[in-house]
Amino acid sequence: GDADDSYDFSALDAFVERLRGGADLVMGNRFAGGISDGAMPFLHRYLGNPVLSFIGRLFFKISTGDFHCGLRGFRADSIRKLELQTTGMEFASEMVVRSALEGLKVEEVPTTLKPDGRSRPPHLRTWRDGWRHLKFLLMYNPRWLFAIPGVTLGVTGFLLAAALFFGPLEIAGGLTLDLNAFVAGCFMMVAGVQLLTFGILSRYYAAITGLLPSTKNSTWLLENVHTDRLVINAAICLAAGIGYFGYAMFQWSSAGFGSLVAPVIPRVVVLGLTLITLGLQLFFSGFLLGVLKIPVERNKVRQG
Template identity: 35%
Template sequence: MSLPRITIVIPCLNERNTLPFVLEKCLSIQKANKMKYELEILVSDNGSNDGSQEFAKSLGVRVEHCETKGYGAALDSGIKNAKGDIIIFADADDTYDFLEAPKLIDKILETKCDMVIGSRLDGDIHKGAMPFLHRYLGTPVINWIINRLYAKNFKIRDSNSGFRCFKKQKYLEWDVKSKGMEFASEMLIKALQHDSKMEHVPVSLYPDKPGRTPHLKTWRDGMRHLLRILFYAPYFFQKLGLTILLVSFSQLMYGLFSGGISEVFGFRIYGIHSLVLLSFASLIGLSIWSVGLQIATRQSKTYGVYAKILNWNEDRLFFVLLFGFSAMTLLFLYLIWKWKQNDYLFLNFERELIVTSTTGLLIFLFGINALTAHILKRE
């Protein structure tokens, strides 16, 4: 019976000072476990000019060059070039302890799951290893968003962990596209979307070696994570936007026909100021919904209202736009006519003005966003 084939993939960009510690650990694991599995060590170099490549080769370690810049690009290249059926990766900066790699490998072999995540938050985070904002704000918030949008039966406990073990074939099915640090989030999202079986294993995290400049940029990379997470969630914008729009606009219409101010739980509502706020909320709701529509144009698979709009043929799109802009024009002319009734001196129909102008703006914004989506779809 053949032994499982494992590849350790190490993304590297100018890590000559820390690479010796990492490779020494990897080689010791390779030697200690040669009866359990075939272990390949692969350094995916992202353009080092400090001697990292030469040092790795001097130890007999395989080095593959990745021309596309970025953490995710280096990992993707290394994974695709790996000979192993199971991949395990961690950074070349020695902040993750590669001597803990067998825990992740044993877990995936025992449970036959698709991916094992090394959870720093469940393990031992050494003093100075993780900044306060990363530990108590960044990672927990990203955990919550990913779990809220994508998780069903499995909850992610450390979304930013850079220590993971997984089946190569599953990774290829996930089709991860990110080239930067957001690779970590997209990989989890794709695994969750494919209902992949995952497990956690506690791991340690150590501080950077003295003098090393981290590649991670807190706010830039944090925003990249958030944007990538939201990119795969157009229906979050659909649900949230429609909820705000329908609630606000229905209350706006009620305020028009209710005839005056009402008192609810001590609050006086449905006056002019309340209607203005409901108008703003309606426009905000449609704007949020429209964000999801634009995102949906970039997705390979859409459903629900977005799919129906994006599947309109040119005839239907034309007549929808014609009807919408005609209705908006008629509403505008109605306001002019009402104004003319007062010899263009003043407006004494504030409620109608707010509701009519809001309705016209909603129709206009819907039409413009539907048109934009179809223009973008032509790509």
């Protein structure tokens, strides 16, 4: 615990009992035990700690109610095996997250917090250290950082582009969605696919480095997504994109390279360029995945 006289070290029986009962990590919960007036800044008490603890529970399915309590007990051998890396305030989050990911038994007991007895201001910086905690939580969860935003953007963009491909769409209140909204939908698709490829690459890197433990879904992903498959899909997107773009150029040439009356042609151009962009993304992402796999293949050869 913090050596600033803010925690009650005479009330550690509950921690010891949980450790003797088989827990690997026992967390204190200041919100359950009681926070004295002036012991925690307003932003930390009502915004920072609750929000970051909620994100941690959401991302990692941990029941811990106070991610950043400085009073905690643990089995030294269990925590050493985690090989924790961070050196700043986010170390508190890393210990909880890595313990949960590695299947350690994490429990929680109420504890109290009172104003610290230091004669100098604390080293904690609200926004800087809050960002470091949030950044850590995001980097340890490619699903929430990349996959979920990617799927949301990609599907929304696809539906929007599909609805507007053949012309404007009138919705309630006299609002009309036209070419600009179609372009936005295509950009959303591009961004969504890019985020998904980032998610695949980061999950693969996390698997080969041991940063994250393997799961059923991650194993399936790593076995079925590889350079060849990404390059094949890239070729399909490139061929379709060139085909759409070529069709639009043919229609334009048929009109003597003048104004085009058909409203669908600009959409065909945008769709063609979108597919070409997606093809290039998938092509180079596939080879980047292949580069990441080189050390793994070398190790297999050495071990064989």
